[in-house]
Amino acid sequence: MAIELTEVAAKRIKEFVDESSLPADKTRLRVAVKGGGCSGFSYVLDLVEDEPTDNDEEQESHGVKILVDMKSMIYLDGTVIDYHDEGVMRQGFTFKNPNETSKCGCGSSFQV
Numbered sequence: 001m002a003i004e005l006t007e008v009a010a011k012r013i014k015e016f017v018d019e020s021s022l023p024a025d026k027t028r029l030r031v032a033v034k035g036g037g038c039s040g041f042s043y044v045l046d047l048v049e050d051e052p053t054d055n056d057e058e059q060e061s062h063g064v065k066i067l068v069d070m071k072s073m074i075y076l077d078g079t080v081i082d083y084h085d086e087g088v089m090r091q092g093f094t095f096k097n098p099n100e101t102s103k104c105g106c107g108s109s110f111q112v
Helices: 007-019 070-076
Strands: 028-035 041-048 056-061 064-069 080-085 091-096 109-111
Touching: 007 041, 007 064, 007 080, 028 070, 041 091, 056 070, 064 070
Parallel strands: 028 064
Antiparallel strands: 028 041, 041 109, 056 064, 080 091
16 A cells, blocks of 8 residues: 545645745655654654655655655555645645544544
8 A cells, every 4th residue: 555645635735845946856745653642643744855765665646756754654554645725724634544543633643
């Protein structure tokens, strides 16, 4: 399996790249997890110009290059990242992660 972006999420990431004046051909979305949040792990999204290292897996979804380190991939494999824009109160990326056993009410942290 892999990490997948919905078309809406990929479009928004491409807009962020353009708005940030980052080079589209070199910019990748780094997806990771870190310890923290009210449920144990938090999702991390970052636009980087890094080349993949031996510790990274590089993927592509809807034209967006994605980097995931091997430690994070254990927790993220099969995750679908979407983007919702339903006004100021409900705007941002969401994660449908089949590895989650529970998550906090705001959806930004999870347990496996």
